[in-house]
Every structure is written in structure tokens, then in C-alpha cells.
Amino acid sequence: MTLYQEDTIVALATANGVGAIGVIRLSGPQAITIANSVFKGKDLTKQVSHTIHFGNVVDGDVILDEVLMSIFVGPRSYTRENVVEISCHGSNYIIESIIKLLIKRGARAAKAGEFTMRAFLNGQLDLSQAEAVADLIAANSKASQQAAMQQLRGGFSNQLAALREQLVNFASLIELELDFSEEDVEFANRDQLRQLVINIENVVSKLIQSFELGNAIKQGVNTVIAGRPNAGKSTLLNALLNEDRAIVSHIAGTTRDTIEEVLNINGINFRLIDTAGIREATDTVEQIGVAKTMEKISQTAILLYVYDALELSVVDLQADIAELVKPGIPAIIVANKTDLLDDVYTLDLPLPKGTDLVQISAKEKQHIDELKQLIYTKTVKGQLSADETLITNIRHLEALQRTQDALIRVLDGIGSQTTSDFLAMDIKQGLHYLGEITGAVSTDDLLDNIFSKFCIGK
Numbered sequence: 001m002t003l004y005q006e007d008t009i010v011a012l013a014t015a016n017g018v019g020a021i022g023v024i025r026l027s028g029p030q031a032i033t034i035a036n037s038v039f040k041g042k043d044l045t046k047q048v049s050h051t052i053h054f055g056n057v058v059d060g061d062v063i064l065d066e067v068l069m070s071i072f073v074g075p076r077s078y079t080r081e082n083v084v085e086i087s088c089h090g091s092n093y094i095i096e097s098i099i100k101l102l103i104k105r106g107a108r109a110a111k112a113g114e115f116t117m118r119a120f121l122n123g124q125l126d127l128s129q130a131e132a133v134a135d136l137i138a139a140n141s142k143a144s145q146q147a148a149m150q151q152l153r154g155g156f157s158n159q160l161a162a163l164r165e166q167l168v169n170f171a172s173l174i175e176l177e178l179d180f181s182e183e184d185v186e187f188a189n190r191d192q193l194r195q196l197v198i199n200i201e202n203v204v205s206k207l208i209q210s211f212e213l214g215n216a217i218k219q220g221v222n223t224v225i226a227g228r229p230n231a232g233k234s235t236l237l238n239a240l241l242n243e244d245r246a247i248v249s250h251i252a253g254t255t256r257d258t259i260e261e262v263l264n265i266n267g268i269n270f271r272l273i274d275t276a277g278i279r280e281a282t283d284t285v286e287q288i289g290v291a292k293t294m295e296k297i298s299q300t301a302i303l304l305y306v307y308d309a310l311e312l313s314v315v316d317l318q319a320d321i322a323e324l325v326k327p328g329i330p331a332i333i334v335a336n337k338t339d340l341l342d343d344v345y346t347l348d349l350p351l352p353k354g355t356d357l358v359q360i361s362a363k364e365k366q367h368i369d370e371l372k373q374l375i376y377t378k379t380v381k382g383q384l385s386a387d388e389t390l391i392t393n394i395r396h397l398e399a400l401q402r403t404q405d406a407l408i409r410v411l412d413g414i415g416s417q418t419t420s421d422f423l424a425m426d427i428k429q430g431l432h433y434l435g436e437i438t439g440a441v442s443t444d445d446l447l448d449n450i451f452s453k454f455c456i457g458k
């Protein structure tokens, strides 16, 4: 196997800062010999792959640290090159001294994402899998971790690679027609081609649609809490988060700016956005707050409208709902302060489609769990299945959209009986954009752009 890179790179693989241990990673043809040149213990060049060795890192006569050397002989390693991982004590001074020493012995400081870039260049991962590594490292919830794992296992790329192959077959048939253009023959059956393109377009469009949920899982689902001043929005926010973070006060309209907190429900992160009260804006600061609230509502994945079940009249409630609840944005109408009611609360009001009513007491923390589950059900549940492929990456989304455009041009072309050369061009473009996702088609710019977003050592 020919490996892409000739030099050996080194970087700290664990997080910066003091820890119990730090792991320094070397990768490249000289990884084992360089590690061996600073190691007092067994001869590392004579050890078999996937073994760990205890000893000292020495700079001449000076012992820098007691370490464990883990040996991975290529191609059985993350990068497919020789890799050594040095587990040392996690002091910045020790780590820096060891890295400096390794550089003195011939290694080079790794650039951001360079280990994963090598894994890609050496055929260990395809591009979307490499990006999944970055997502996995950044994953902050169970769901975002699962989406990244699914992508890392190649579910997403396999699907696209299979599609691409089918299209390649047709592209070659069409190319063949170009060679026989004088004779006016059709090797590629247009009905079959149309059917194939429709099938591919269906899958591509499903992947495009999955971005909304995929992105929400990665970034957190926006959840706006709105309502009149004193309805209990801040109290509810605290009850949901189970700690006193936002300022709660008796003076109406104290929560002037929007506040974001993250709440985890069933493994999904929800970004709770508390907003300024929506009514009775008397001063300028308040007016700006209200405008912001309306803007946030227009962009949210779900709206929690909170009102004081004791104080607010049905007429006012109806006016608020008409103003705030937008078609297409799921909403929960939250009747708050039900602890103050003597009787069972009933609301005789037809609610807009996609809207539910929940009765709670934010202060007494009653029915908060019920509200949480409803938030989850209305946004995520049903859309999320374990093995479904979710697009979480804006680069993939753009490539899929371009693929889709090209496929639609192919369909139009077949419909209007366009000549083979135009069809061939559009099919080629579709192939190109599909290939950009998995890395079958890649340019240096694209690679730099992707890998520079990694941290050093990854």
C-alpha cells in the first residue's frame, strides 16, 4: 500500500490544560522509530502492533516522564500509518517538553485535523465519515452523538455511493450514444432512466428534508417561551431547568432581553429562549424587546405560550393566540398558576391546528414533566428512528441541493426529448455533486476547508 504522506506528525490528542494524563499522538512512517529514540524501555521497533509498553521518556540523561507507549503498526491504525500514542502525565510542561523533543527527533507539529485528513487520504474514512469524527467530538447530547455515529459507520455514504453507481451506469450509456451520434440510436432507455432519476431524486429529497431535524439535533431545538409580563415565564424556565438561573421578579417586564438555556429531554437538547413580555410595552427598551420576541417566534421550532390562568380573560387569551400562534409552527398553550384555582380548570376555546393545552403550576412544579414530554413529542418523536440517516452538515445539504437541481434538469430534459449531450452534461453534474459529499470528487480547497475546522490533534 502506498501511503500519501512521507513525514511524521505529532500533536497532543487530549484536551489542552492540566489533567491526570495527556495523550500525545505520532503518525507517519517514522512514528515508531522517533518514539523509540526518546524511550528508555523495550525496543519499540521490535514490538508487535496493538501492544502497550511502560518506560521513561528521556532527553539524553534527563528523564522527562514515566509513560505508556501504545504501538499501532500501519495499516491497522486510525490513519493507516504507523501510529504511537504516548500516555504521559497531564502537565502542560511535561507535554510540551515531550512534543518539543519529538520534533527535535524528526517529527513535525500536526496541523488542525491532519490526523483525520490522513485517515481520509489513506482510504480509512470517506469525507462524510471524517466530518462525522468532528461531529462526534463536538457531540453534546445522546442524539447528536447517535447521528454522528450513524454517519461514521458509513450509513449515509453507502446510500449515496449506491445511488451514484446507478447513475454512473446511465451516464456511460448516454456517453456511448454520443459516440454514435450520427446514427441516432438510444442505448439508454429513456423510461428506465426517468424512473431511476425519479428514485434517486426521492432519496436525495428525503435526505434534504432530514437536515432540519438533523441540524436541530446537532444545534439544539429552538424553543421560545412567550407570554404577557407576569404570566410566569421566568418561573417556568427555572422549573424546566430545575435551577434558579433567570432572574425572577414581581415587577412586570423585568426579563427584557432574550435568555437562552439548554434543556435535555430524552437525549435531545432544546434551547429555551425566554422572551420579553409581549404586551404593554411602554418604553423604547420594551418595544425593542417585543419586536425581538416576534422575530424569535417566527424562527422557532416550537412555541410555549404561557398565561396566567387566574388573571387573563378568554378574550385576551384568544387575541394572544391569534397573534402568536403561526401556522406550521407547533405550539403549546400553557395555562399557568393552576395552584391558585379552587376548581378544576376548563378552557372552552377552539385551539388552532397543531396546538395543545397543558395546565401547570410553574411555582409548585406541577405537571412540568408532562410539559417536557409534550415538547419532545411535538418536535422530535416520530421523526427520529434509530437507523435513519440524518443530514447534519450544511456542506452536505448544499451538495444535495445541487444534485437535486441537476436531477430535475435531467428529468426536464427527458420530458422535452433533449439531445444526449445535454442529458450527459446534467447527469455528470449530478454525479459531481454526489461525489463531493463522499469525497469521490474532492479538491484541495474543499479538503482544507473541511479539515481546518478540526482542532489540532484530531
Ligand code: GDP
Pocket: 227, 228, 229, 230, 231, 232, 233, 234, 235, 236, 248, 249, 250, 252, 253, 254, 255, 277, 336, 337, 338, 339, 340, 360, 361, 362, 363, 364
Ligand atoms: P414573567 O414576567 O412571565 O417572567 O413572570 P415571572 O416568572 O417573573 O412570575 C411573575 C410572578 O408570578 C412571580 O411572583 C412568580 O412567583 C409568580 N408565579 C409564577 N408562576 C406561578 C405559579 O405557577 N403559581 C403561582 N402561585 N405563582 C406563580
